[in-house]
Amino acid sequence: MNIIVQKYGGTSVGSPERIKAVASRIKTNVEKGHSVVVVVSAMGKTTDSLVELVNSITKNPDKREMDMLLSTGEQVSISLLAMALHEIKIDAISYTGSQIKVLTDGNFANAKIVSISTDKIMSSLQQKKVVIVAGFQGIDEEENITTLGRGGSDTSAVALAAVLQSRDCEIYTDVDGVYTADPRIVSEPKKLKEISYDEMLELARLGAKVLHSRSIEFAKKYNVRLHVRSSFNYEEGTIVMPREEMMEKFVISGVTSKKDQAKITIRNIPDRPGIAAEVFHELAENKILVDMIVQSTGHDGKASISFTVLNTDLDKALKVCEDIKTKLKATAVDNKKDIAIVSAVGVGMISSYGVASRMFRILSEHNINIEMISTSEIGISCVIDNLYAELAVKVIHKEFLEE
Amino acid sequence: MNIIVQKYGGTSVGSPERIKAVASRIKTNVEKGHSVVVVVSAMGKTTDSLVELVNSITKNPDKREMDMLLSTGEQVSISLLAMALHEIKIDAISYTGSQIKVLTDGNFANAKIVSISTDKIMSSLQQKKVVIVAGFQGIDEEENITTLGRGGSDTSAVALAAVLQSRDCEIYTDVDGVYTADPRIVSEPKKLKEISYDEMLELARLGAKVLHSRSIEFAKKYNVRLHVRSSFNYEEGTIVMPREEMMEKFVISGVTSKKDQAKITIRNIPDRPGIAAEVFHELAENKILVDMIVQSTGHDGKASISFTVLNTDLDKALKVCEDIKTKLKATAVDNKKDIAIVSAVGVGMISSYGVASRMFRILSEHNINIEMISTSEIGISCVIDNLYAELAVKVIHKEFLEE
Numbered sequence: 001m002n003i004i005v006q007k008y009g010g011t012s013v014g015s016p017e018r019i020k021a022v023a024s025r026i027k028t029n030v031e032k033g034h035s036v037v038v039v040v041s042a043m044g045k046t047t048d049s050l051v052e053l054v055n056s057i058t059k060n061p062d063k064r065e066m067d068m069l070l071s072t073g074e075q076v077s078i079s080l081l082a083m084a085l086h087e088i089k090i091d092a093i094s095y096t097g098s099q100i101k102v103l104t105d106g107n108f109a110n111a112k113i114v115s116i117s118t119d120k121i122m123s124s125l126q127q128k129k130v131v132i133v134a135g136f137q138g139i140d141e142e143e144n145i146t147t148l149g150r151g152g153s154d155t156s157a158v159a160l161a162a163v164l165q166s167r168d169c170e171i172y173t174d175v176d177g178v179y180t181a182d183p184r185i186v187s188e189p190k191k192l193k194e195i196s197y198d199e200m201l202e203l204a205r206l207g208a209k210v211l212h213s214r215s216i217e218f219a220k221k222y223n224v225r226l227h228v229r230s231s232f233n234y235e236e237g238t239i240v241m242p243r244e245e246m247m248e249k250f251v252i253s254g255v256t257s258k259k260d261q262a263k264i265t266i267r268n269i270p271d272r273p274g275i276a277a278e279v280f281h282e283l284a285e286n287k288i289l290v291d292m293i294v295q296s297t298g299h300d301g302k303a304s305i306s307f308t309v310l311n312t313d314l315d316k317a318l319k320v321c322e323d324i325k326t327k328l329k330a331t332a333v334d335n336k337k338d339i340a341i342v343s344a345v346g347v348g349m350i351s352s353y354g355v356a357s358r359m360f361r362i363l364s365e366h367n368i369n370i371e372m373i374s375t376s377e378i379g380i381s382c383v384i385d386n387l388y389a390e391l392a393v394k395v396i397h398k399e400f401l402e403e
Numbered sequence: 404m405n406i407i408v409q410k411y412g413g414t415s416v417g418s419p420e421r422i423k424a425v426a427s428r429i430k431t432n433v434e435k436g437h438s439v440v441v442v443v444s445a446m447g448k449t450t451d452s453l454v455e456l457v458n459s460i461t462k463n464p465d466k467r468e469m470d471m472l473l474s475t476g477e478q479v480s481i482s483l484l485a486m487a488l489h490e491i492k493i494d495a496i497s498y499t500g501s502q503i504k505v506l507t508d509g510n511f512a513n514a515k516i517v518s519i520s521t522d523k524i525m526s527s528l529q530q531k532k533v534v535i536v537a538g539f540q541g542i543d544e545e546e547n548i549t550t551l552g553r554g555g556s557d558t559s560a561v562a563l564a565a566v567l568q569s570r571d572c573e574i575y576t577d578v579d580g581v582y583t584a585d586p587r588i589v590s591e592p593k594k595l596k597e598i599s600y601d602e603m604l605e606l607a608r609l610g611a612k613v614l615h616s617r618s619i620e621f622a623k624k625y626n627v628r629l630h631v632r633s634s635f636n637y638e639e640g641t642i643v644m645p646r647e648e649m650m651e652k653f654v655i656s657g658v659t660s661k662k663d664q665a666k667i668t669i670r671n672i673p674d675r676p677g678i679a680a681e682v683f684h685e686l687a688e689n690k691i692l693v694d695m696i697v698q699s700t701g702h703d704g705k706a707s708i709s710f711t712v713l714n715t716d717l718d719k720a721l722k723v724c725e726d727i728k729t730k731l732k733a734t735a736v737d738n739k740k741d742i743a744i745v746s747a748v749g750v751g752m753i754s755s756y757g758v759a760s761r762m763f764r765i766l767s768e769h770n771i772n773i774e775m776i777s778t779s780e781i782g783i784s785c786v787i788d789n790l791y792a793e794l795a796v797k798v799i800h801k802e803f804l805e806e
Contacts (some may be wrong), residue, residue: 002454069482
């Protein structure tokens with residue numbers, strides 16, 4: 001059986017008209033002889049209006065009850081999509097997470113999938129039915145309804161592809177693939193035909209919203225190819241796949257920027273094993289999200305640690321750092337608001353010399369001062385002033401991706 | 404454990420404010436030491452807006468998918484009510500029909516309850532939690548979601564009271580009890596303190612909308628007292644209970660009218676066993692709802708059958724009757740549109756002489772012509788002209804209930 005798993009996001013099923021459009025897209029796949037399993041999110045604005053109801057009742061909703069509530073959104077869209085398929089003479093059946101036993105841990109609002117039963121899905125597929133599954137939701141061992149957190153429906157789709165041993169999972173969204181840069185910054189970004197799991201993970205971490213990290217990790221683990229494409233047209237999108245199978249490997253596959261960050265430096269900490277752990281443990285305890293981290297050790301045996309946080313977390317973070325300073329006998333805590341992290345990501349970097357130096361040169365040619373640098377196997381990130389974020393993206397993109 | 408089952412209808416939970424009001428009403432019961440199980444309907448207009456979505460997708464929704472869709476309405480209200488209780492420091496947990504295994508037959512849109520598991524409910528009650536259950540819904544043996552049809556949440560509540568061996572089930576609605584007549588017709592109808600299951604069933608059959616027949620039958624079968632009362636005030640409502648336990652038995656406990664009916668008479672059918680069955684089988688096959696039936700046999704061995712249908716079904720019914728006439732060798736089919744059925748219901752009739760004659764006299768005193776009469780142990784119904792329906796209700800109510 002040739003099973004395709006397709007996932008349609010909230011915008012793709014945002015109205016009865018959109019649901020009908022999705023139904024006829026599914027029909028073309030059925031007519032080609034495919035067995036289709038469809039994962040659907042809640043209709044565009046459903047979640048917002050449910051949250052609005054909650055807000056007029058309580059400021060601290062219980063997480064179990066919140067999952068009970070929010071999971072209704074997908075249940076509405078699966079039944080409507082099934083009806084839309086029936087209307088165009090395609091046999092279809094919808095299932096909630098509970099019905100196909102999407103077993104998760106009991107971590108409400110952010111549950112992890114443990115297992116999925118394929119019995120009902122397979123028997124429905126054998127009856128030539130399109131199977132429509134509610135994304136984003138599961139049940140824990142006590143049959144409480146759970147939800148999978150941000151990007152949850154993508155994760156549902158990838159998990160289904162994995163258990164159904166389907167190598168292909170199509171993620172339909174409102175953009176038609178993964179681009180080399182944000183089109184609001186770069187006038188003609190390129191759509192990538194292929195990208196590796198690691199690059200996509202790096203881009204997600206750096207702010208690209210097209211796929212959520214967890215679904216990419218899942219796809220990588222179970223070797224599922226993700227085809228990210230638009231439900232509004234029939235163009236090919238971008239395939240997220242294992243690095244080894246990629247046909248062309250660009251040196252750089254994406255340039256991103258994250259603005260409104262702040263940089264903190266704790267200076268001259270007597271260096272001994274475990275100081276970084278201590279610093280970031282304290283920050284995590286205080287629920288401060290730390291992004292880029294750089295540690296340097298001087299020849300005097302003292303270390304300095306620099307890291308970035310959100311502008312909005314700066315005051316809270318500084319308070320924590322003052323305590324850390326005293327505790328670790330550091331000499332000073334410096335900070336700077338309104339900075340941006342500009343990054344270039346690409347698997348080709350590994351085998352390509354001088355990418356970093358080319359990036360630094362191009363920034364300096366445009367008088368952009370680099371305040372902090374961090375590199376990984378597949379990415380280079382520079383901290384610069386907020387004001388230069390768009391310019392930096394433009395010139396890096398031009399240097400590596402436009403010629 | 405002293406368990407109270409309460410059911411709140413759509414109007415009672417129609418807005419966040421109403422849900423909060425229901426929560427504080429539940430709180431007072433909890434503070435009195437009761438264990439409370441609450442059954443909730445969908446918020447006022449939820450079902451309508453879901454149906455609207457369906458209408459823009461298909462004219463013939465699949466029943467399974469329709470139940471999948473509509474059952475989300477109750478799931479929304481149970482979670483919101485749980486949150487509202489948490490907000491006022493009352494521990495509470497919500498359950499869908501699936502979670503507490505409300506097992507039904509597979510008759511989508513009109514399923515019958517087969518069994519309910521009490522395990523989760525009892526253990527939550529033992530943990531001093533208010534248990535909130537989604538009314539109107541269940542699952543069949545294959546775990547498909549089913550709904551119970553009109554008045555389904557009342558049936559859920561009564562069934563829960565039965566399995567939890569609670570003798571009392573409070574049905575909260577937007578009226579504060581069962582009245583002796585429609586207040587739009589009679590200026591000062593009396594609220595009944597008590598009414599028997601049979602009278603309530605008869606009133607429901609005759610058009611009273613306060614409770615649906617199935618929930619009353621269920622309550623009668625399992626000996627559950629139904630307390631019908633308003634969620635908008637704290638007044639005592641009406642208790643529906645076994646006839647034997649009633650303190651006062653009025654001769655007449657209710658006067659009702661059903662307008663816009665039509666009467667059909669098939670004349671001079673050669674009388675032999677089974678002709679009535681044949682006539683009404685044909686009508687049922689054609690999905691025509693028949694209400695009142697009167698059969699008379701003349702001394703010539705010929706029978707006439709009169710019955711009422713809805714005005715809107717008259718043409719279809721007449722077509723069927725013409726076929727029956729030929730088949731059964733009857734001589735004629737007469738009909739009359741725009742008639743009303745006026746009824747008086749009361750368990751006291753059994754032991755009270757002359758109720759029927761008093762009713763006929765009072766109608767004749769007001770020049771209201773009676774075209775057809777049918778009596779049962781606890782009710783008398785007369786067919787009269789539509790125009791006199793309200794007048795008839797008024798004068799019968801006055802004769803028996805106002806002095």
